[in-house]
Amino acid sequence: MHLLNPLRNLLIATLFLLTAPAISLAESLPSWNDGDTKKAITEFVESVTREGSADFIPEDQRIATFDNDGTLWAEKPMYFQLIYAMDQVKKMAPQHPEWKTQEPFASVIRGDTEKVLASGKEGLMKILAATHTNMTAEDFQSAVTSWLQTARHPKTNRPYNEMIYQPMLELLTYLRANGFKTFIVSGGGVDFMRVFAQETYGIPPDQVVGSSLKAKYEVRDGKPVILKLPEVNLIDDKEGKPVGIHQYIGQRPVFTAGNSDGDYQMLEYTTAGSGPRFGLILHHTDAKREWAYDRKSHVGQLNKALDDASKKGWTVIDMQKDWKVIFPASKQ
Amino acid sequence: MHLLNPLRNLLIATLFLLTAPAISLAESLPSWNDGDTKKAITEFVESVTREGSADFIPEDQRIATFDNDGTLWAEKPMYFQLIYAMDQVKKMAPQHPEWKTQEPFASVIRGDTEKVLASGKEGLMKILAATHTNMTAEDFQSAVTSWLQTARHPKTNRPYNEMIYQPMLELLTYLRANGFKTFIVSGGGVDFMRVFAQETYGIPPDQVVGSSLKAKYEVRDGKPVILKLPEVNLIDDKEGKPVGIHQYIGQRPVFTAGNSDGDYQMLEYTTAGSGPRFGLILHHTDAKREWAYDRKSHVGQLNKALDDASKKGWTVIDMQKDWKVIFPASKQ
Numbered sequence: 048m049h050l051l052n053p054l055r056n057l058l059i060a061t062l063f064l065l066t067a068p069a070i071s072l073a074e075s076l077p078s079w080n081d082g083d084t085k086k087a088i089t090e091f092v093e094s095v096t097r098e099g100s101a102d103f104i105p106e107d108q109r110i111a112t113f114d115n116d117g118t119l120w121a122e123k124p125m126y127f128q129l130i131y132a133m134d135q136v137k138k139m140a141p142q143h144p145e146w147k148t149q150e151p152f153a154s155v156i157r158g159d160t161e162k163v164l165a166s167g168k169e170g171l172m173k174i175l176a177a178t179h180t181n182m183t184a185e186d187f188q189s190a191v192t193s194w195l196q197t198a199r200h201p202k203t204n205r206p207y208n209e210m211i212y213q214p215m216l217e218l219l220t221y222l223r224a225n226g227f228k229t230f231i232v233s234g235g236g237v238d239f240m241r242v243f244a245q246e247t248y249g250i251p252p253d254q255v256v257g258s259s260l261k262a263k264y265e266v267r268d269g270k271p272v273i274l275k276l277p278e279v280n281l282i283d284d285k286e287g288k289p290v291g292i293h294q295y296i297g298q299r300p301v302f303t304a305g306n307s308d309g310d311y312q313m314l315e316y317t318t319a320g321s322g323p324r325f326g327l328i329l330h331h332t333d334a335k336r337e338w339a340y341d342r343k344s345h346v347g348q349l350n351k352a353l354d355d356a357s358k359k360g361w362t363v364i365d366m367q368k369d370w371k372v373i374f375p376a377s378k379q
Numbered sequence: 380m381h382l383l384n385p386l387r388n389l390l391i392a393t394l395f396l397l398t399a400p401a402i403s404l405a406e407s408l409p410s411w412n413d414g415d416t417k418k419a420i421t422e423f424v425e426s427v428t429r430e431g432s433a434d435f436i437p438e439d440q441r442i443a444t445f446d447n448d449g450t451l452w453a454e455k456p457m458y459f460q461l462i463y464a465m466d467q468v469k470k471m472a473p474q475h476p477e478w479k480t481q482e483p484f485a486s487v488i489r490g491d492t493e494k495v496l497a498s499g500k501e502g503l504m505k506i507l508a509a510t511h512t513n514m515t516a517e518d519f520q521s522a523v524t525s526w527l528q529t530a531r532h533p534k535t536n537r538p539y540n541e542m543i544y545q546p547m548l549e550l551l552t553y554l555r556a557n558g559f560k561t562f563i564v565s566g567g568g569v570d571f572m573r574v575f576a577q578e579t580y581g582i583p584p585d586q587v588v589g590s591s592l593k594a595k596y597e598v599r600d601g602k603p604v605i606l607k608l609p610e611v612n613l614i615d616d617k618e619g620k621p622v623g624i625h626q627y628i629g630q631r632p633v634f635t636a637g638n639s640d641g642d643y644q645m646l647e648y649t650t651a652g653s654g655p656r657f658g659l660i661l662h663h664t665d666a667k668r669e670w671a672y673d674r675k676s677h678v679g680q681l682n683k684a685l686d687d688a689s690k691k692g693w694t695v696i697d698m699q700k701d702w703k704v705i706f707p708a709s710k711q
Contacts, residue, residue, distance in 0.1 A: 262626060289596040297573045319602060
């Protein structure tokens with residue numbers, strides 16, 4: 048006994064060290080300036096994770112959902128997935144000589160983005176159908192993977208998966224270190240985001256919820272494949288976000304982050320749950336280091352959610368004031 | 380340095396102990412008889428988790444999917460969810476005097492199960508619509524929760540969530556201890572299974588994939604709710620299983636278990652992936668301790684998958700021969 052006891056005690060002490068929060072608060076959100084926003088986040092997390100606290104939330108209920116475009120990565124000059132789609136049209140053009148005279152394809156090929164956007168929802172749906180459907184899930188995945196390796200953002204010349212917000216990466220890590228399960232809930236395409244979410248955000252494919260197409264199972268030449276059909280399954284935006292959360296996650300989140308009116312219903316659904324809840328809005332206020340836009344922006348319009356934030360108790364990040372850095376150091 | 384080094388070494392040693400497999404193989408599947416089936420499972424798991432092995436599978440790709448009805452819990456005399464639905468019809472009958480003369484409700488109320496089943500798909504859809512739709516997700520969840528607390532299986536008198544297979548619980552635990560992420564992929568209703576999957580199987584709601592209805596987000600009297608609509612979203616059976624896996628999990632599994640031809644496509648999709656894969660079929664062969672059924676059963680028919688198992692390299696559990704016990708000790 049007297050030989051084993053010291054070892055046992057050390058084991059217990061070590062286990063305690065291992066289970067105690069690995070990082071101190073000051074260290075866990077280093078890219079956040081001290082102030083009300085950071086304080087609101089850390090106070091919430093501390094109170095819901097402290098055993099015995101009136102606000103304690105058991106670990107299996109610590110569900111955190113994050114919008115992607117404009118919340119985890121940038122969305123200017125336009126949604127990156129749309130840039131992907133236009134790049135694919137250009138790549139596929141030699142096999143489609145008819146596109147030279149067909150809109151919106153002709154404008155895409157000429158590089159006339161203004162005119163492409165002016166083609167509206169109908170035009171964009173044609174581009175999405177041509178580049179996202181009637182192919183196997185694996186072929187789509189390969190195409191996105193190789194695009195990410197070579198495509199560069201027009202303003203920063205960074206790979207798109209480096210146009211991500213360093214402070215939000217830290218927030219994801221901080222939440223996970225405190226027992227939260229982190230999910231993406233985005234209007235973007237689920238198959239598109241799943242290509243990079245694990246490596247970029249540490250979020251596995253099954254924790255990505257997004258807009259989706261219907262799919263079909265087929266055995267082609269003896270090989271089972273999933274075929275992406277040209278038919279919408281879920282638009283995971285606005286009222287579609289709580290629906291997506293219900294269908295895919297099956298629990299109401301206790302923490303949610305977004306940046307636009309497309310996240311209004313997710314914020315509302317999350318923070319109306321009983322017990323402590325946290326709603327976070329990223330306000331793009333930094334024209335110098337990123338972009339400044341809100342009420343009148345075509346991409347990521349933030350109007351009603353900004354009006355109601357204070358009344359609803361949602362915390363608003365002022366990007367310019369709250370963040371020390373925007374993007375992580377480039378790996379290139 | 381000389382003060383810290385011994386502590387560091389002990390920390391490393393402890394960490395090693397903590398990350399080494401916690402349970403020896405003999406102990407991890409105690410309800411499985413030694414034999415080819417158990418050996419096939421443990422050899423697969425050992426080879427894909429051994430660093431440096433040619434068959435090594437990184438942890439983020441260790442996706443395991445399990446059917447529920449007839450694979451994790453029993454499905455006789457009929458699917459438990461159908462028993463729930465019929466119990467609900469009886470409970471709701473006082474508010475629906477018209478049901479006394481309307482089929483299939485009249486037969487349900489009289490307890491004439493034969494006649495209910497004879498009403499076919501159309502009759503069953505009416506029962507499902509009456510008991511599963513036009514209600515909020517939270518109300519449905521409460522109703523299932525209270526049913527599980529009081530309802531008892533007609534043959535064993537156990538609560539339905541104790542009609543689960545002890546050897547499969549051990550298999551789930553064993554896979555998780557070896558870095559697998561375990562999912563349910565079932566023809567059963569996702570909202571129904573999510574009520575008990577965490578407590579019963581240790582599988583959280585977001586790792587349950589099942590058949591689902593369309594849903595709608597609504598703010599009712601200032602309270603945001605999810606409404607279950609009388610419209611099918613996904614039938615997660617046969618060809619629907621690989622589709623459900625793609626939509627919800629987003630990765631092809633490396634391990635899958637089922638018990639009927641409804642799992643054929645999931646087995647095929649899983650085991651056709653490149654690299655090592657494991658397909659497992661539970662053959663109900665134990666008329667004494669459970670039920671014996673396969674090719675001619677209306678519930679859980681196992682015919683084509685049994686024919687093709689050997690050719691496809693799927694491992695078949697002979698329940699009578701491979702399992703020491705069927706159900707866990709009752710908590711009642």
